[in-house]
Amino acid sequence: MKENINVSLKGLPGFVPLEEIIALSRLSLRHLEAINSRTGAGNDFLGWVSLPEEMHLQTDQIMKIARHIRNVSDTTVVVGIGGSYLGARAVIEALSHSFPLLSASKNHQILYAGHNLCEDYLSELLEVLDHRNYSIVVISKSGTTTEPAIAFRLLKDHLEAKYGKSVAADRIIAITDSTKGALRSLSELNGYETFSIPDDIGGRYSVLTPVGLLPIAIAGIDIKAIMEGAISIAALTRDNKNHENNPALLYAAARNLILQTGRSIEIMVNYHSKFHYLSEWWKQLYGESEGKDGKGLFPASVDLTTDLHSMGQYIQEGQRIMFETVVSVKSSEKKVIIPLEKEDSDQLNFLAGKRISEVNANAETGTFLAHTDGKVPVIAISVPKIDEFYLGQLIYFFEIACAISGYILDVNPFDQPGVEAYKKNMFALLNKPGYEEAGKKLRERLK
Ligand code: PA5
Numbered sequence: 409m410k411e412n413i414n415v416s417l418k419g420l421p422g423f424v425p426l427e428e429i430i431a432l433s434r435l436s437l438r439h440l441e442a443i444n445s446r447t448g449a450g451n452d453f454l455g456w457v458s459l460p461e462e463m464h465l466q467t468d469q470i471m472k473i474a475r476h477i478r479n480v481s482d483t484t485v486v487v488g489i490g491g492s493y494l495g496a497r498a499v500i501e502a503l504s505h506s507f508p509l510l511s512a513s514k515n516h517q518i519l520y521a522g523h524n525l526c527e528d529y530l531s532e533l534l535e536v537l538d539h540r541n542y543s544i545v546v547i548s549k550s551g552t553t554t555e556p557a558i559a560f561r562l563l564k565d566h567l568e569a570k571y572g573k574s575v576a577a578d579r580i581i582a583i584t585d586s587t588k589g590a591l592r593s594l595s596e597l598n599g600y601e602t603f604s605i606p607d608d609i610g611g612r613y614s615v616l617t618p619v620g621l622l623p624i625a626i627a628g629i630d631i632k633a634i635m636e637g638a639i640s641i642a643a644l645t646r647d648n649k650n651h652e653n654n655p656a657l658l659y660a661a662a663r664n665l666i667l668q669t670g671r672s673i674e675i676m677v678n679y680h681s682k683f684h685y686l687s688e689w690w691k692q693l694y695g696e697s698e699g700k701d702g703k704g705l706f707p708a709s710v711d712l713t714t715d716l717h718s719m720g721q722y723i724q725e726g727q728r729i730m731f732e733t734v735v736s737v738k739s740s741e742k743k744v745i746i747p748l749e750k751e752d753s754d755q756l757n758f759l760a761g762k763r764i765s766e767v768n769a770n771a772e773t774g775t776f777l778a779h780t781d782g783k784v785p786v787i788a789i790s791v792p793k794i795d796e797f798y799l800g801q802l803i804y805f806f807e808i809a810c811a812i813s814g815y816i817l818d819v820n821p822f823d824q825p826g827v828e829a830y831k832k833n834m835f836a837l838l839n840k841p842g843y844e845e846a847g848k849k850l851r852e853r854l855k
Contacts, residue, residue: 491611551589637800
């Protein structure tokens with residue numbers, strides 16, 4: 409049996425008593441029960457709970473389409489934003505070469521679009537695609553989100569101009585609502601291959617659907633192993649008999665109790681550069697799920713040791729308003745030994761012969777001690793290694809812990825009403841039909 413990811417509360421005594429964490433995790437069993445029986449707030453968006461067991465019905469079809477895309481092209485542009493993009497990127501970046509475009513292994517390249525409105529980015533992407541043999545996976549549940557819709561317009565035109573309409577149609581896969589929305593109608597009109605996003609799964613809980621799994625499979629990653637990881641942690645985290653050994657209950661309880669000590673910022677920390685996008689995905693999951701009704705921890709992130717030379721100063725000695733959740737990887741995939749230098753000009757010969765990971769592990773322990781001394785509580789989530797299985801565990805673990813945590817806070821973790829505010833203003837300022845009056849008012853305010 410494989411080891412599971414593990415939540416350690418060793419960095420919390422002195423900040424929050426362990427008995428309180430255990431007591432709140434026991435009390436939170438009712439929230440877990442509400443998730444399992446799909447009776448809590450936002451219960452029409454709890455379809456993700458049983459995805460690990462259900463997705464095997466679709467993995468073969470996802471892998472078949474991924475094979476087709478890998479056969480006809482060497483690059484795929486994944487078009488999407490928020491929950492329709494971050495999960496796939498988190499897994500792909502964690503499991504891919506750090507220099508995908510330059511490495512000798514020439515794996516299928518994944519590029520991203522539709523996650524910003526940056527004109528230079530899109531222009532340069534199209535420039536690069538002039539010379540690539542590419543396909544597109546366009547992902548939007550609503551089918552109307554502005555950023556991906558604009559990017560898809562541009563990319564579809566580019567692809568059709570490059571290969572002609574019918575070849576382009578064979579290279580476009582759409583992942584969207586099963587019946588409605590602009591992307592669904594366009595796909596039907598043009599005969600694109602499609603996958604559906606179930607009605608009862610919101611964007612940020614959709615990594616383990618085709619939304620995440622198709623781009624991940626196109627990148628050459630084993631999606632069945634991801635689902636095995638998710639299945640294994642689902643069994644543990646949905647278990648409502650043993651709260652003391654349920655990592656999701658412990659994490660949800662601990663972070664809420666730390667919030668009650670006045671620390672309102674949770675910093676996701678990694679010591680592995682491949683986890684940068686895991687933190688980006690986590691920020692979206694927790695920020696959109698909990699930041700409402702004037703409540704919630706502000707999710708932030710740092711990449712260490714890089715940011716010890718920037719944010720490290722603030723974390724050590726700035727306002728005491730934060731705590732850290734460290735995703736700690738036990739073993740490194742590759743081996744690099746520090747060389748001996750005759751002159752020892754940098755006086756680092758005491759490290760000669762050691763692995764970089766040994767130095768990194770000591771930087772991690774040293775930082776843990778320094779930050780807890782500096783009154784920054786630390787929750788540690790240890791991961792045996794970075795592979796498909798443990799990425800599957802991490803995703804499901806963070807999702808179910810987020811749902812429990814949202815219920816502890818007494819918010820609906822599955823809606824995002826606040827996201828509409830900027831969209832309304834943007835449409836009004838751009839004179840979208842129907843928004844003329846609102847536009848006038850906003851322009852008055854800006855005078
Ligand atoms: O979590 C969410 O629901 C959001 O982040 C959405 O995924 C994001 O806004 C993209 O929406 P859509 O898939 O409808 O284009």
